[in-house]
Amino acid sequence: xxxxxxxxxxxxxxxxxxxxxxxxxxxxxxxxxxxxxxxxxxxxxxxxxxxxxxxxxxxxxxxxxxxxxxxxxxxxxxxxxxxxxxxxxxxxxxxxxxxxxxxxxxxxxxxxxxxxxxxxxxxxxxxxxxxxxxxxxxxxxxxxxxxxxxxxxxxxxxxxxxxxxxxxxxxxxxxxxxxxxxxxxxxxxxxxxx
Numbered sequence: 001x002x003x004x005x006x007x008x009x010x011x012x013x014x015x016x017x018x019x020x021x022x023x024x025x026x027x028x029x030x031x032x033x034x035x036x037x038x039x040x041x042x043x044x045x046x047x048x049x050x051x052x053x054x055x056x057x058x059x060x061x062x063x064x065x066x067x068x069x070x071x072x073x074x075x076x077x078x079x080x081x082x083x084x085x086x087x088x089x090x091x092x093x094x095x096x097x098x099x100x101x102x103x104x105x106x107x108x109x110x111x112x113x114x115x116x117x118x119x120x121x122x123x124x125x126x127x128x129x130x131x132x133x134x135x136x137x138x139x140x141x142x143x144x145x146x147x148x149x150x151x152x153x154x155x156x157x158x159x160x161x162x163x164x165x166x167x168x169x170x171x172x173x174x175x176x177x178x179x180x181x182x183x184x185x186x187x188x189x190x191x192x193x194x
Contacts, residue, residue, distance in 0.1 A: 090115025090162075092191040094124070094184040105132075105178060108169045109151070111186060113160035120159050123152045124186050128172070129179040137170035 095110035113119050126149055128134070133146045140151035157166045184191045 090117075092184075092186040092189060093194060094186075094191045095194045096180055096184075098178065098180055100174065100178040103175070104135075104171065104173050106169060106171050108167065109184075110165060110167050111160070111191075112165040113162060113186075116162045118159055118161045118164075119187065121153060122158070122160055122187055123150050124168070124184055124191075125150050125188075126181040126184045128181060129177050131175035131177040132172050133174075134170045134172045137168070139166065139168040142170060 091114040093112040093114055095108075095112075097108045097110075099106045099108075109124070111122075111124055124140070128146060128149055134142055134149065135145075137151070139154065139157060141154060143150040143152070151168055151170075153166075157168075160166060184193060
């Protein structure tokens with residue numbers, strides 16, 4: 001049962017049969033209530049209207065719920081899902097172009113999916129020569145800054161269609177060694193380097 005009482009800014013006492021509310025406030029102010037079947041509400045003039053509802057009643061269960069024994073053996077377990085991206089079927093190719101100066105360089109990396117199926121989610125791994133340190137990158141999320149590097153896709157280039165490609169890159173410092181990485185792997189598959 002719902003009942004809306006419009007008070008229009010006046011103090012009022014409201015009597016409603018069968019309403020059971022306790023200890024609540026209306027617009028931040030306490031409202032007086034009783035918990036018996038005939039509730040009386042003393043509501044001050046700061047309330048313009050209020051809705052009262054009858055709480056449903058239910059009988060307590062006649063007997064306790066049945067209890068069950070815990071299983072005698074643990075449930076079967078399954079291996080957790082792999083978080084590694086899928087392997088490109090058909091190989092991959094990487095083009096690496098370096099533009100070096102006194103103590104820094106940029107590297108542009110062109111990644112091609114040489115397979116006949118798209119790769120959904122990818123990570124390109126390679127090792128930087130000694131003395132090189134990545135300071136920033138674009139079109140990929142880079143893990144590591146020296147030595148072993150992993151460049152993982154971002155949302156807008158996560159899918160490499162069959163025969164498709166994407167371009168990533170980074171800026172780095174060097175201590176005189178301007179060599180290039182000797183190998184690249186896309187999702188664990190060694191790529192040809194051009």
